[in-house]
Amino acid sequence: MSSDRPPTGASWIRRNRRCRDAQMRLLCLPHAGGTASFHHSWASWLPEGTDLLSVQYPGRQDRISEPCVSTMDDLAPQVVQALQPHLDDDSPLVLFGHSMGAWVAFEVARLLEMSFGRRPAGLIVSAQIPPHLPPEREWPGESDDELIAELRRTGGTYSDPMLQPGLRELVLPSVRADFRLVRHYSPQPLRKISTPVTAFAGVDDTGVPWNRVAEWNDVTTGTFTSHTFPGGHFYLLEHEQEFARQMNHAVQRMAGDGASHSHTGQHADG
Numbered sequence: 001m002s003s004d005r006p007p008t009g010a011s012w013i014r015r016n017r018r019c020r021d022a023q024m025r026l027l028c029l030p031h032a033g034g035t036a037s038f039h040h041s042w043a044s045w046l047p048e049g050t051d052l053l054s055v056q057y058p059g060r061q062d063r064i065s066e067p068c069v070s071t072m073d074d075l076a077p078q079v080v081q082a083l084q085p086h087l088d089d090d091s092p093l094v095l096f097g098h099s100m101g102a103w104v105a106f107e108v109a110r111l112l113e114m115s116f117g118r119r120p121a122g123l124i125v126s127a128q129i130p131p132h133l134p135p136e137r138e139w140p141g142e143s144d145d146e147l148i149a150e151l152r153r154t155g156g157t158y159s160d161p162m163l164q165p166g167l168r169e170l171v172l173p174s175v176r177a178d179f180r181l182v183r184h185y186s187p188q189p190l191r192k193i194s195t196p197v198t199a200f201a202g203v204d205d206t207g208v209p210w211n212r213v214a215e216w217n218d219v220t221t222g223t224f225t226s227h228t229f230p231g232g233h234f235y236l237l238e239h240e241q242e243f244a245r246q247m248n249h250a251v252q253r254m255a256g257d258g259a260s261h262s263h264t265g266q267h268a269d270g
Helices: 036-044 072-086 100-116 144-154 168-184 210-219 240-258
Strands: 013-017 024-029 050-055 093-098 122-126 197-202 224-229
Touching (some): 013 072, 024 036, 024 072, 024 240, 036 050, 072 100, 093 100, 093 240, 100 122, 100 168, 122 240, 144 168, 197 240, 210 224, 224 240
Parallel strands (some): 024 050, 024 093, 122 197, 197 224
Antiparallel strands (some): 013 050
């Protein structure tokens, strides 16, 4: 790893709730333009004994002075390296990724299996088609107007005041880098993992049709389940109570199933 890359460790991984004797760990990978703080409130409803971790990508909030990462080949290995201090025991690890974060979470799971012989207990992907499928629509261009239009279309964490002149200069560089990452991410051929996968989707998400989200079944040789919610791309904010209920169910099921299989020694295909 080159010396000009951002430091690893605490700068990448944020602990939203510390458990002295964690029974499981949930690592959250944010959406395009997202931050680790997006998951902070989840500590109030996740099961007791859950060590809640979030990734803070460079180029935003307290890492705003660092250069953004705009390729998956750079981003996923750095996340995996930063995660290593949190894998010093056999606590089951579940990965969650929303939108762009679903693809990052998939690559993190694949690298953990392939390079470290550690299969996560589960991968929960949200509001994203599997990476081997062609996109339903063209990704937005990189002009300010195109990026702002896309953020307003998907809704979620970006309100109009955040996108006004003066603040947009702080927000848009990381959004631009993240959309560049997803635009150029195309893992061909499909590289399967053995990690069990659960897929979530909003039935009214026009950019990510729910029936295509179900095709995440093709990325794993493990078990697969899916669940749909009312709402659009950020259904998890629109229907937080139902999302929390389904997340709890998925995390507990995966952690329970994976408690005795956190180290598999198996490598992913590819």
